[in-house]
Amino acid sequence: MTMSPADSADTAEGLALHQIGVRFGGLVALDGVSLRVPPGRTVGVIGPNGAGKTTLFNVICGFVAPTTGALTLDGRPLRPRPHRLARLGIARTLQGVGLFAGMTVLENVMVGAEHAGQRPEAAREALERCDVASHAHALPGGLPYAVRKRVALARALVAQPRLLLLDEPAGGLGADEIAQLGELITGLPCAVLLVEHHMDLVMSVCDEILVLDFGKPVAHGTPSEIRMNEAVADAYLGAAA
Numbered sequence: 001m002t003m004s005p006a007d008s009a010d011t012a013e014g015l016a017l018h019q020i021g022v023r024f025g026g027l028v029a030l031d032g033v034s035l036r037v038p039p040g041r042t043v044g045v046i047g048p049n050g051a052g053k054t055t056l057f058n059v060i061c062g063f064v065a066p067t068t069g070a071l072t073l074d075g076r077p078l079r080p081r082p083h084r085l086a087r088l089g090i091a092r093t094l095q096g097v098g099l100f101a102g103m104t105v106l107e108n109v110m111v112g113a114e115h116a117g118q119r120p121e122a123a124r125e126a127l128e129r130c131d132v133a134s135h136a137h138a139l140p141g142g143l144p145y146a147v148r149k150r151v152a153l154a155r156a157l158v159a160q161p162r163l164l165l166l167d168e169p170a171g172g173l174g175a176d177e178i179a180q181l182g183e184l185i186t187g188l189p190c191a192v193l194l195v196e197h198h199m200d201l202v203m204s205v206c207d208e209i210l211v212l213d214f215g216k217p218v219a220h221g222t223p224s225e226i227r228m229n230e231a232v233a234d235a236y237l238g239a240a241a
């Protein structure tokens with residue numbers, strides 16, 4: 001299998017990371033990571049604990065500035081800032097849920113709609129897409145965790161992003177809920193960057209997968225290529241040992 005860094009992509013469309021490196025003091029969290037998320041594609045990032053997945057996500061969201069390398073959006077330099085992502089057509093969900101406890105489900109998603117300049121009806125449509133419209137008038141606190149996560153996803157989707165960043169969306173979910181989440185992700189019209197531990201979900205929804213180990217890219221390919229890759233098996237067995 002060949003590595004396919006963003007630098008060699010035949011088109012500059014979409015988000016691209018070029019040789020990104022991040023250091024926290026003496027610790028190298030990311031080292032030479034290149035990746036492209038073309039329009040409409042679902043790209044997964046996996047790796048053992050501490051591999052740098054969340055750091056990569058944080059670089060794209062603008063929470064962490066890369067020490068080396070650069071990002072581009074449609075070929076133009078991108079210096080992400082968390083509060084400017086919506087304007088760029090990028091939405092995200094974070095680990096956990098992060099809903100406003102004092103607002104109903106619908107109001108939570110309306111906040112997202114307003115922020116993105118969408119019409120109010122878009123909020124109900126997003127709830128329907130995520131199959132949680134029946135909870136529109138409930139407060140999040142009383143709802144099952146899986147429902148709250150779907151509401152958070154609806155709040156991200158209401159912006160009708162061109163790129164959706166998902167940070168461990170399967171965390172805390174059961175097998176059936178993860179399967180439903182997979183169906184939802186597969187049906188999305190936007191590009192998706194999925195940072196996730198749950199291999200079955202990643203393998204079932206992603207067009208391509210980047211594998212990190214100790215901050216370095218160790219493989220990049222289709223799910224079937226990744227399944228057969230020895231370096232990937234080594235990274236995971238090493239982590240389990």
Ligand SMILES: Nc1ncnc2c1ncn2[C@@H]1O[C@H](COP(=O)(O)OP(=O)(O)OP(=O)(O)O)[C@@H](O)[C@H]1O
Nearest residue numbers: 024027028029047048049050051052053054055056
């Ligand atoms: N703000 C920070 N300051 C110092 N070190 C950090 C910081 N954030 C992450 N790290 C370190 O960087 C490395 C990569 O961490 P990161 O959270 O990106 O990995 P991960 O692949 O998301 O792990 P996990 O699967 O456990 O969430 C780890 O060694 C971590 O301890």
